[in-house]
Amino acid sequence: MQKKNRAETFHTPKTFPLSAEKLSEVIKKFPTPFHLYDEKTIRENFRRLREAFSWAPEFREHFAVKATPNPAIVKILADDGAGTDCSSIAELFISERAGVTGEKIMLTSNDTPAEEFQKAIELGAIINLDDITHVEYLEKNAGMPACLSFRYNPADIMNDGNDIIGRPAEAKYGLTREQIFEGYELALNKGVKRFGLHTMIASNERKAETFIYTGRIMFELAAEIKKRLGINFEFINLGGGIGIPYRPDEKPVNLQKVGEGIRNLYNEILIPAGMEKIRIATESGRAMTGNAGWLVSTVLHEKNTYKNYIGLDSCMANLMRPALYGAYHHITVVGKENEPQDQIYDVTGSLCENNDKFAIDRNLPKIDTGDIVIIHDTGAHGHAMGFNYNGKLRSAELLLRENGELEMIRRAETLDDYFATLNF
Numbered sequence: 505m506q507k508k509n510r511a512e513t514f515h516t517p518k519t520f521p522l523s524a525e526k527l528s529e530v531i532k533k534f535p536t537p538f539h540l541y542d543e544k545t546i547r548e549n550f551r552r553l554r555e556a557f558s559w560a561p562e563f564r565e566h567f568a569v570k571a572t573p574n575p576a577i578v579k580i581l582a583d584d585g586a587g588t589d590c591s592s593i594a595e596l597f598i599s600e601r602a603g604v605t606g607e608k609i610m611l612t613s614n615d616t617p618a619e620e621f622q623k624a625i626e627l628g629a630i631i632n633l634d635d636i637t638h639v640e641y642l643e644k645n646a647g648m649p650a651c652l653s654f655r656y657n658p659a660d661i662m663n664d665g666n667d668i669i670g671r672p673a674e675a676k677y678g679l680t681r682e683q684i685f686e687g688y689e690l691a692l693n694k695g696v697k698r699f700g701l702h703t704m705i706a707s708n709e710r711k712a713e714t715f716i717y718t719g720r721i722m723f724e725l726a727a728e729i730k731k732r733l734g735i736n737f738e739f740i741n742l743g744g745g746i747g748i749p750y751r752p753d754e755k756p757v758n759l760q761k762v763g764e765g766i767r768n769l770y771n772e773i774l775i776p777a778g779m780e781k782i783r784i785a786t787e788s789g790r791a792m793t794g795n796a797g798w799l800v801s802t803v804l805h806e807k808n809t810y811k812n813y814i815g816l817d818s819c820m821a822n823l824m825r826p827a828l829y830g831a832y833h834h835i836t837v838v839g840k841e842n843e844p845q846d847q848i849y850d851v852t853g854s855l856c857e858n859n860d861k862f863a864i865d866r867n868l869p870k871i872d873t874g875d876i877v878i879i880h881d882t883g884a885h886g887h888a889m890g891f892n893y894n895g896k897l898r899s900a901e902l903l904l905r906e907n908g909e910l911e912m913i914r915r916a917e918t919l920d921d922y923f924a925t926l927n928f
Contacts, residue, residue, distance in 0.1 A: 516749040516756060518834045518880045520798055521545075521904055527800070527838060527876065530902070530910060536802045536876070537818035538900040538916070539887045541572070545796035546580050546883075547906070553746075553788065554585070556763030560770070562783040566610045568744055569595040571789025571884035572797070576903055576913040578602035581792060589744075589787035590629070593620045600627060607651060610741070610787070612702070613638055614677065618645035625649060632702050632741070636679055636687045643694060651738065653700035654679050654687045658721050672705055684725070688733055699735050700785075701726050706745030708790060712758045716765035718742050723769050727777040739783035742766070746791035750832050750881050757791070790884040797883020799823050799899075803875045804854075812849050814871050819853025820860045821896035823882055824889040827859040835863055838876040843869035851877070855894050887914075897922060 521542045522530065550565060557563040566589040567581045573595060578588060579602040587608030588599040599609050609629035611620065616634075621642050624631055631649040633639065642648065657678025672678075679687055688699065703722055706714050722740050729735055749756050766784065774782055799822055805815035825831040835851060837843075847870050851863040862879055871877075890898040901914035 514749075514753055514755040516752050516754060518752055518836060520836070520838075520878050520880075524838050531800070531802075531876070534900055534902060534912065535916075536800050537816070537822050538800055538902055539822075539882060540798050540800055540902045540904060541577065541793065541883055541913075542796045542904045543580055544904075544906045546577065546793055547584060549792050549796065550581055550584050550586060552759055553786065553791065556759040557766070557784055557786075559763065559767050560784040561781045562739075564608070564739070564783060564785045565792075566608070566741070566785060566787040567792055568787050568789030569598055571888060572793045572886075573598055573888050574901060574913055575602040576911070577793060578604060582608075586792075589789075590624070593623050596620065596623045596627060596629070605629075610653075610702075610785075612655065612704075612787075621646035630700060632700070633687070634677055634679075636683045636690070639687060639690050639694070648691070648694055648696055651698040651700060652691050652696050653702045653739075653741065654684055656681070656684055656701065656703045656722070656725060658703065658705060661721070677704065681725070685729065685732060688729060688735055692733065692735070699737055700739040700741060701729070701737055702741040702743065704743030704745065704787070706743065708747035709745050710747040710749065710755065710757050712761040712765060715742065715746070715757075715762045716769065719766040719769045720773070723773040726779065726782070727773055730777060730779065737779065737782055739785050741785040741787060744787040744789055744791070746786075746788050748790055748794040748881060750834065752834060793883035794885075795881050795883065797881070797886055799879040799882045799886060801877045801879065803871055803873050803877060806871065806873060811865075812847070814849045814851045814868075814877075816851065816853055816862070816877060818862075818879075818899065819855045819894075819896060820857070821855065821890050821893060822853075822899050823862065823879060823886050824891075825885060826862050827857070828889075833862060833882065834880040835866060835868060836878045836880070837869055837871055838878060840869040840871075840875070845869055847871065855896065857893075892922060895922060 565586045567586045568589045582604050588604050590596050606628040611624035611629050612632040613634040625646045630651045632653045634655050655678040657672050659673035660681045801816040801818040807813040820827040845867040853860040897917035900916040903911045903913045
């Protein structure tokens with residue numbers, strides 16, 4: 505008898521690394537709201553990625569500093585061998601403070617001013633150019649780097665878009681295929697001897713096929729560039745975009761499947777092209793720290809009008825993703841994790857903006873004023889996207905070390921900080 509096909513179901517538990525008792529003690533010392541990060545989870549995330557590419561002659565993760573721009577976080581990953589992906593002078597300084605220098609840094613250019621190129625050259629970073637006109641600008645303002653790459657935008661083959669990588673033609677990033685060849689030839693003529701190749705065409709993607717397909721695009725392009733220009737690439741950076749299961753019923757990326765798929769393409773395309781020693785690189789942010797962070801808040805008010813609202817002491821200045829993208833973040837109430845979720849709430853902040861909501865029509869247990877609310881998976885693009893609209897002050901960042909100790913790695917802003925830059 506043939507078995508009936510059933511849709512697969514998944515459950516990714518949403519946990520918090522502190523007990524209710526321990527969290528209560530922490531809040532007495534560090535008032536809410538604050539972001540809490542877990543060192544153990546960050547290290548485990550990186551090691552899983554590294555293991556997936558352990559077959560490669562060399563593998564390097566350039567952690568996307570923009571995701572969690574704190575030297576303490578960067579140093580955790582650097583201790584295990586990761587480099588950094590930077591897109592501003594502040595991120596370059598964060599890398600330097602965390603002990604990451606030289607070609608473990610990639611500056612990925614994006615409408616980049618001269619001083620950022622100059623700092624990157626000073627640090628010995630790899631320069632990754634986003635536009636062909638930046639070659640002349642870089643040479644004039646900072647000089648040519650020892651190692652240069654270009655960012656490829658594959659809209660020439662994916663212009664209609666699909667459910668894998670969307671519409672690259674609408675993105676402001678990268679060079680066209682024609683410009684890629686022109687850019688490398690121009691750099692050769694300016695005396696650059698060492699090269700890499702880069703792309704970034706996914707974001708928060710959880711399908712392994714996306715990253716394997718990216719590998720095919722890039723490996724075939726690298727082989728064609730070598731054939732036409734004689735360039736032997738030192739690395740191919742496949743970008744980031746590895747997603748995480750924000751919802752409990754979502755499946756995480758199968759990194760082993762990604763790694764094996766890229767390995768097969770490496771053997772199929774690069775080795776026959778005489779490129780058997782190329783370093784594989786990635787630039788993950790969310791995949792390293794996303795599920796290793798939580799926003800901890802206290803319930804200030806409950807409002808019942810046309811809807812039922814729960815007002816927190818945090819707002820979109822602490823976590824912008826739900827308002828900006830309509831993104832889902834799981835919410836639990838400390839001590840009520842196992843109670844029936846038989847209430848429907850909008851969970852809000854205090855900004856004078858109606859989109860200042862962490863959740864809309866969310867099923868949750870009965871919530872009372874003073875309850876502690878945990879917003880999950882805020883370790884990437886959470887605190888980093890904070891702002892001061894309405895005079896809101898950005899919260900502290902805490903780090904739970906592997907030995908159980910809790911460390912403040914960024915203090916909360918004060919009113920003195922807010923007024924410090926005013927000439928008044």
